[in-house]
Amino acid sequence: MLRQAAATLLLATAMPIAAQTPAPTTAAAPPKLIVAISVDQFSADLFSEYRQYYSGGLKRLTLGAVFPNGFQSHAATETCPGHSTILTGSRPSRTGIIANSWFDLNAARPDKAIYCAEDEAQPGSSSDAYVASPVHLKVPTLGGRMKAANSATRVVSISGKDRAAIMMGGPTADQVWWLGGPQGYVSYKGVATPPLVAKVNEVMARQLAQTNPGFDLPAQCAAKDFAVRAGDRNVGTGRFARAAGDYKSFRISPEQDAMTLAFAAAAIETMALGQQAQTDIISIGLSATDYIGHSYGTEGTETCIQVDRLDRELGAFFDRLDKDGIDYVVVLTADHGGHDLPERHRLNAMPMESRVDTALTPKALNAAVAQRAGLAGKTVLWGDGPSGDLYFDKGLTSAQRGKVEAETLALLRGHPQVAAIFTKAEIAATPSPAGPPENWTLMQKARASFDPTRSGDLLLLLKARVMSIPEQAVMGSVATHGSPWDIDRRVPILFWRKDMRGFEQPLGVETVDILPSLAALIGLPIAKNEIDGRCLDLIAGEGDSCAAR
Incomplete structure (x- = not known):
């Protein structure tokens, strides 16, 4: 069925390039192209659950250096923080x-929420209708460091989400593109749409105009084919059938990742990435697994089909690079993990799984605290969900703020679903964590997510097995992530290069270790005090890739 046709058509219509003769691959030679792939919400659990069935691109990556116990080590396991760690070597605290x-709360505009990839200084920008920008990223990406060392380096970032493309590409990337809607891929760079992107968008429009009858159910997915009720929705049996022109269903399906990979392959060909004297880098954000996990959960036919299609599409993508003779190194990881919906967990031997109490939602929590503090009817707390950062309203007097803080702490510390509530002062006083990430305390995880200028006055963390989406008659998303627990923190980290000797290291590492590991392969020095990660030796047995250059 779908969707190799789209990739084939796109690659066939890519702009021609001059024939290149790549340099031979040797252990000593730096790769000519770095391919950094993030699969949004591809947890370590999901990776291992389907590993025995891989036969395409994911299979290839399991033959390289495999770190199945990687960590997005911080507490706020969301898309933007996760992507900010992958190619910077730094945790969200940096x-x-x-x-x-x-x-x-000092923002002049009525909307006090700041989206991670917006420039709120631009006229008319809001957290919902924003001008996309990398201005909030405080550190350089690997591509930015490579370009600073050699201006000839080309840095390209392509993703299904703006925040993924921006956080991995960084402010000095040559091209940054993301899926902007039914019209196709857009950019914040303000450049005229080049012919390749126009062709990508044309191919996508043609594909979107066709129906998709759905994907066949792989044999390994058959046992998952049963409906689960969540609010007003039945999930768990989907095949991604789509009517012509249905962009939402296109976006929440394997079709989106297939188009993103086809775009990336065509960009590599058209720009001759990896076929010149310097090393180039392309980052690719594959967003469909996340959209599917939120919409259907992680353990139904939908995610099972998605992982199978992802394996196939990655295989086709790598085969295309092989045919072009490019000497490339791949790293694949994820921005965070994910938690399946509690309704299916309860059917599958986990009766203790629950949804968050509506009393912990920001509106209800504000009302309860205001009442207890003698400020009924006033806004005393700001927050955007039933977990995460809470901010005291700026209009409170010092005495009122003290009362609000005391009442909030008393209310939350007595709630059966709350694991911890930390104050800003407590987190700030905690040293930056070190050592194996699997052994960190909740406070250490919180510290890895803490920025004194942006973090809240309090940090609310829910207990494990509490889904932060409350019970609702009408459900939007049925499942999510964002917790400090390992189901959301653990992700695979896979490195592969032609002719490398593979190995598996089950001990915990961090996604911030990716940048120094790749930098060592290309001889790019990185000061240890500028990052949080450490170089991982990618040579099995004798030898050390971290000391090679």
Whole structure:
């Protein structure tokens, strides 16, 4: 069925390039192209659950250096913070990207929420209708460092989401593109749409105009084919059938990732990435797994089909690079993990799984605290969900603020679903964490997500097995992530290069270790005090890739 046709058509219509003769691959030679792939919400659990069935691109990556126990080690396991760690070598406490959004109560505009990839200084920008920008990222990406060392380096970032493309590409990238809607891929760079992107958008429009009858159910997905009720929705049996012109269904399906990979392959060909004297870098954000996980959960036919299609599409993508003779190194990881919906967990031997109490939602919590503090009817707290950062209203007097803080702490510390509530002062006084990320305390995880200028006055963390989406008669998303627990923190980290000797290291590493590991392969020096990560030796047995250059 779908969707190799789209990739084939797009690659066939890519602009021609001059024939290149790539340099031979040797252990000593730096790769000519770095391909950094983030699969949004591809947890370590999801990776291992389907590993025995891989036969395409994911299979290839399991033959390289495999770190199945990687960590997005911070507490705020969301898309923007996660992507900010992958190619910066830094945790959110250093990147400044503490969440998908945070509050700036000093902002002049009525909307006090700040989206991680917006420039709120632009006229008319809001957290919902924003001008996309990398201004909030406080540290350089690998591509930015490569370009600073050699201006000939080409840095390209392509994704299904703006925040993924921006956080991995950084402010000095040559081209940054993301899926902007039915019209196709857009950019914040303000450049005229080049012919390749116009062709991508044309191919996507033609594909979107066709119906998709759905995907066949792989044999390994058959046992998952049963309906689960969540609010007003039945999930768990989907095949991604789509009517012509249905962009929402296109976006929440394997079709989106297939188009993103086809775009990336065509960009590599058209720009001759990896076929010149310097090393180039392309980052690719594959967003469909996340959209599917939110919409259907992680353990139904929908995610099972998605992982199978992802394996196939990655295989086709790598085969295309092989045919072009490019000497490339791949790293694949994820921005965070994910938690399946509690209704299916309860059917599958986990009766303790629950949804968050509506009393912990920001509106209800504000009302309860205001009542207890003698400020009924006033806004005393700001927050955007039933977990995460909470901010005291700026209009409170010092005495009122003290009362609000005391009542909030008393209310939350007595709630059966709350694991911890930390004050800003407590987190700030905690040293930056070190050592194996699997052994960190909740406070250490919180510290890794903390920025003194952006974090809240309090940090609310729910207990494990509490889904932060409350019970609702009408459900939008049925499942989510964002917790400090390992189901959301653990992600695979996979490195592969032609002719490398593969190995598996099950001990915990961090996504911030990716940048120094790749930098070592290309001989790019990185001062240890500028990042949080460490170089991972990618040579099995004798030898050390971290000391090679």
